[in-house]
Amino acid sequence: MSTTRDDALRALLVDRVTTTRRRRWRLPVLGIGAFAVAGALTAGALVSSGLLQQQADATDAKTLIDTGAAGDVSFLADPVERTSDSETSLTLGARPTDAAQVAIGAQCAPPRTVSVTVDGTHVADVTCGDAGRILDLHGTTSTPTLDLTPSTDGGGYTVWAAWARPDPIPGPSVQQQEALADGIVTRTEYLAAWNRYLGCMRALGHPIDATTQTQMFVAVGISGDDYQADARCDASEFGAVDGEWQTEHPSPPGDDSFGAQNYVPATDDPRYAQ
């Protein structure tokens, strides 16, 4: 049963959709957010604000990074942003000590790219809607100005930029790559990857109390304090192997506890029970 509020919201949505087609295009209010996940900045990843355009507020971008970046990117100063519908420029704040790189991103309507020039030199083309990029601004002035040129005319765009230091999530280790090389993950390889993960966590100062794993899928709790270390160690030692092992052992339909049972090589998976 719908409430009065539901009915009002429905009417609002219907009207919005109906009038969208008839509305004459105007410069929209664009936001900073929506940094895509995984592998976007060099080898690192930014948290995904996912699907929402945030209100144009420089503090929002910093909050998004600070609250979810898992150490992938550290802002060294608050982001600055500019909204325009034509060529414009954006001046960064004073360069923090030893800062040489800038994280930058853009949101546009309609989608396109924004060319970035510093001191007359083209440094990057930023694709709107993609995750942020890292620009290397060694040798530029202490308060560089970024000249911004959209690839096509018409419509608005917002660019944000901040002095930053990338702390990328590592890629898979050599051992993890070797385990995946033949397209098959054996039980031995699976447990070896898990043990490397545990060693990685210990090395980062976040030891995990894990007993010998006899279950089909390893299971152990990870507390909030361990999340950042877990993200790194999972990426470098275990995540891809784990994904392949689980793909090799799909859950039967409706069996939500699959994986918690002890692994029995002879019956569960003789092909991989090396």
Add this chain to the structure above:
Amino acid sequence: MGTDHGEDADDWGAARGGDGEAYGRIFDRHRERVRRHAHRLVPVPADADDVVAVVFLETWRRRDAARLVDGSLLPWLLVTATNAARNITRSAHRHRRLLAALPPSVDAPDPADGFDDGPVSRAFRGLSLADRQVITLCVLEGYGEAEAAAVLGVARGTVKSRLSRAKRRLTAELDPTDLDQTLPEGARS
């Protein structure tokens, strides 16, 4: 999931063509499911109603990016809700004028009454955004890994691995006695 697949695809196509009532039907079809998920994410019911509104407003605003999974828009709506609820104050800011025009939520309890949403829900809200997305889709809403991968735009193996990690984290946040309590509605054990 269910019998909505063909209807969503047809109505979404019609809405994209300017048929407002078609989007109204999508709202009717998925409103309660989205609200139920919103209640998991935000402890104050009035905020959950704002999440519902933001979800449908944002889905329309970013309609070019929306993905249907097996002809259903629901997974996309749920992912949007998880994002919106992360900071409802900020999420609602963009639509503040529209939200202010809506009637107030009914039966909204006074927060001073101490709304008790249980340790499981609190632990769920303590997860990272990525973990909440996979737990929502694969555990709470019963979507398969392939469907979750499609709506999140990641590889299937990534969903499997992320789900394992999310479950490990959720387990660590809960006292063993909490596991005897009811998981968020619809959750599998």
